[in-house]
Amino acid sequence: VKNQFRNFPMVPRVVFGRGCFDQLGDILISRRQHSDAPFIFLVDDVFEGTELVQRIPRIFNDQLIFISADREPRTAQVDALVKKIQNDFDDVPSGIVGIGGGTLLDLSKAVAIMLTNTGRADEYQGWDLVNKPSLYHAGIPTISGTGAEVSRTTVLLGPDKKLGINSDYTTFDQVVLDPDLTQGVCKSQWFYTGMDCFIHCIESLKGTYLNAFSQSYGEKALELCKEVFLEELEPAESRDKLMMASWHGGMSIAYSQVGVAHAMSYGLGFLLGVRHGIGNCLVFQHLEEFYPEGVALFDKMRQKHHIELPTGICANLDDNEFDTMISVAMGMVPLWENALGKDWRKVITSEKLEAIYRKI
Ligand code: NAD
Ligand code: ZN
Structure with missing residues (x-):
């Protein structure tokens, strides 16, 4: 070709x-x-x-x-x-x-x-x-x-x-x-936006589009995220490293794609205006089926920094609203293909996505 x-x-x-x-x-x-x-x-x-x-x-x-x-x-x-x-x-x-x-x-x-x-x-x-x-x-x-x-x-x-x-x-x-x-970023926002980078790494490294180009950046970004969110660094060093993690995480998805958390977070963002960083966290915590090690690490980081994610976000939605979120999420075809391969529709159904959204 x-x-x-x-x-x-x-x-x-x-x-x-x-x-x-x-x-x-x-x-x-x-x-x-x-x-x-x-x-x-x-x-x-x-x-x-x-x-x-x-x-x-x-x-x-x-x-x-x-x-x-x-x-x-x-x-x-x-x-x-x-x-x-x-x-x-x-x-x-x-x-x-x-x-x-x-x-x-x-x-x-x-x-x-x-x-x-x-x-x-x-x-x-x-x-x-x-x-x-x-x-x-x-x-x-x-x-x-x-x-x-x-x-x-x-x-x-x-x-x-x-x-x-x-x-x-x-x-x-x-x-x-x-x-x-x-320097002025508050702790919760630091965590949510930092987790966007962490999730980029996991979705890229666990995706079917992975190649040596993406992997080289994704692994470096993941290593930096682990240092920043799980170790004790000087604040200035931590800021340096998270800034470079973001850069490498972005480079990693340039030549691959993001995955399940991003697809579903787009649904939350479109319907409810839930912002990207927190939306990714809200979805990602329930994705152990797709990213078991990533979700375990995420929980560890969340607990270490005493971050409580909001609950009940989808509690009062009606069927039409669930359908809207599901169709926005399912529309992100390249993301699903990256996450689960060409046959992703065999795994991802409306019912499955609704069940995940209902947990949020
Ligand atoms: P943001 O830009 O929405 O900012 C989050 C909050 O942090 C805001 O309240 C902002 O005022 C505050 N803030 C920013 N810098 C601060 C500072 N130094 N001190 C104090 N407060 C500060 O958050 P974000 O998570 O960086 O960006 C989310 C947006 O990025 C979404 O719109 C999402 O779609 C987009 N996004 C784009 C790409 C891309 O590749 N283009 C990738 C991922 C996300
Ligand atoms: Zn993102």
Whole structure:
């Protein structure tokens, strides 16, 4: 078969180290088109009024937009941001800089794509639907785990689906990995987003798509997760390692896929707005049938850090609502194929998924 091997982009530039955020100004200088072409900084509003904002290298008519991460990114939100930026400036911006967790990173990727492509963001949800290169965009994670800093997707909630814009133009042009930026994250969120990385590793390493490329990154990420969540590390060392775990976990799924927890978590996210990290944990705890060792490790980590997962999330749902979640989950065909092979439909039935959802 011609071109049976996928030819993936990687992040071409990355800077790593405690305090490296302060190099951002120098990094952006060479990317400034001219003084009327601003940089747009999309920043998690949790940083409003903090010293980090003072350190953002704004010059000329650069714009800073605070965005709440209380809800996961939506296609309509991307469209509105693009419209605002186009209205505010006569010139095309020099680029987009996203500062925050997976929510802000994904929004920034999507805005950079939609500033150079016509139409609405929801028209591009899927695989390889983007025609034109996106605007220059840089990503600066402030919480570790999603791997959104390395991936070629931006996951958006659309009018009728939760699905990524997967394309060669989605990947960041520059990533700034400064572990110090993750210092303010609260314990529960640290755990949920960190477990996203752990689950990426398990789903990739236990999947049928596994290959030496994915395995090499997945094993390293898993080893780092175990150190971070099961050993006693200095806080700064722990932050360094979780940031690199996230990176490797993201690289691992680039050349494979995620699996059962992600497919089912997408259902929870679509129907109930349950966010990615916690949604994965809520599902994963009940997946001992598929990932026995992974679930045992997860329980150990959860207990060590005294994390109590909420219960009763699906207690009051009606049949239609279960059907919606199940059909969103079952729609994630590549994820099921990776998890269970081509014959996955013999194992996964609506009844089976409903029984798992009912435990949540
Ligand atoms: P998030 O971005 O939603 O942030 C979680 C919470 O942590 C928010 O309340 C945020 O304000 C807060 N926060 C972030 N940094 C902080 C800091 N330094 N100090 C204090 N609070 C901070 O969480 P996330 O788990 O990183 O991202 C989830 C999103 O990532 C979902 O939308 C999911 O779909 C997406 N995702 C994308 C990919 C991808 O490859 N593109 C992969 C996995 C997940
Ligand atoms: Zn994930």
